[in-house]
Amino acid sequence: MAYFIGVMSGTSMDGVDAILADITTQATAPIAATHVAYPPELLSLLHQLCDTTPNEINLMGQADRLVATTFADAVNKLLLEQHLSPADIMAIGSHGQTIRHYPNGAPSATGSTGFTLQIGDPHTIAALTGIDVVADFRRKDIAFGGQGAPLVPAFHAAQFAAEGRHRVIVNIGGFANITVLQGTDRGLISGFDTGPGNVLMDAWCQLHCNQPFDESGTWASQGVVNEPLLNTLLADPYFSQTGPKSTGREYFNLKWLQQHLAAFPPIEPVDVQATILALTATTIADAINALPAIHECYVCGGGAFNQCLMTRLDRQLPSVSVAPTTALKLPPQWVEGVAFAWLAWAYLHQVPGNVPSVTGAERAVVLGSFIPAG
Known part of the structure; x- marks a missing residue:
């Protein structure tokens, strides 16, 4: 068995899903899932960050840690429910929370460079769970000329x-x-x-x-x-x-x-x-x-x-x-969470995670950044 956990919150922002999956080269077997809702104050903050607001950098820095804490809460809740320890998990695949997605450049900026932005500090997730984290999947595709989405x-x-x-x-x-x-x-x-x-x-x-x-x-x-x-x-x-x-x-x-x-x-x-x-x-x-x-x-x-x-x-x-x-x-309701568990597996096995015909990237690349727990 090779257990991975995928955690994500989509554009609906209805909370965090954590999915446990057993992933090998031959197959991906989903096992269990749990859900943690965003606290109302954090949800309000995230909605603010989806539009231009004063003090955006301060708000984003605060939300980055709070989202990560919620992601970690979901992982720890799943471990408790499944009677597992951090040592049982190979890695967490964290999508993060998207707050901006301008792959072709922000419309208000002349000649601006495309970008996508997901928050949910993976260092905090690793520290609070004791599990290695693979995160920041979308920006590698953007760097190679892609849209950064969809990645599933x-x-x-x-x-x-x-x-x-x-x-x-x-x-x-x-x-x-x-x-x-x-x-x-x-x-x-x-x-x-x-x-x-x-x-x-x-x-x-x-x-x-x-x-x-x-x-x-x-x-x-x-x-x-x-x-x-x-x-x-x-x-x-x-x-x-x-x-x-x-x-x-x-x-x-x-x-x-x-x-x-x-x-x-x-x-x-x-x-x-x-x-x-x-x-x-x-x-x-x-x-x-x-x-x-x-x-x-x-x-x-x-x-x-x-x-x-x-x-x-x-x-x-x-x-x-x-x-x-x-x-x-x-x-x-499990598919996207399992997808990001699979992307963590793909990173560890150096398997490309993007599809250039979908995203428009120059080539297929291994996606993500690795954050060790220790």
Whole structure:
């Protein structure tokens, strides 16, 4: 056995997932998972850091340590629940918390250099857990000319590719990305961020229902899609761009939605919710329908539990079977955490973790930085 732990918090910022996996050259076997919510004060701080604010460096330095402490809490909780000690774990793979993602440069800076920024100090994680940490996966891909995202396709290929099967793996977190697997040939992997996943739905639900998300899409299912609004949202230039491409809260956010809404007469909030759910489903489905000979679609991430979204996605993919990754023996909510455990394994075994056809990097490279516990 070779135990690794993957810890991450996605763009939805709904807390930290820690996943224990047994990883060898032959197979990756997920074993257990746990979750730790961000304290409200830290969550508020992270939301501030997703936009320009005064004293950003001071706020980021504070959040960097607090995020790391929460990550370490999740790891230690998982160890306790599984009756394991730090010595049982080969390494932690830490994604960190993304607070900025400008792979093509910040729009406010002329000729600026692209960057991505994840916080969650790996030294603090190593110190608080007593386990070696592999972190900072995205910046190596950026350094080689890539988008730094999505990074899960290499793991998707290792875990889900099957001979003779043309599959798409759809990850619906705050944002949605697809991985296209044509059999087991790694040279045929493609993928990109399709656009918003849950980010707009969560923000709109918080604003109008004072709830962090629309459980199962129940609220959205009570609304009617406003087709003119949907068509206006779909006309955003991002959706017509070809990959490699990635996006984040810096582009698709509540302000973006409200700017579009300002051009319309008042629309019932529940109908807006139905419309932005349709936006997520349509942009994913359009990306898949543009591909040749795809017959299987497996969904992971929080979006897999939004029944209204899954139903609409299934309806918009009439020639494709749609199912959660449970059908491939990996629970949807575990996939990304296992992916970063796998990336830690890949670092230790010098296996490239990026897919240049997905990120646009010059070449495949080993991703991450190693922080020893001692």
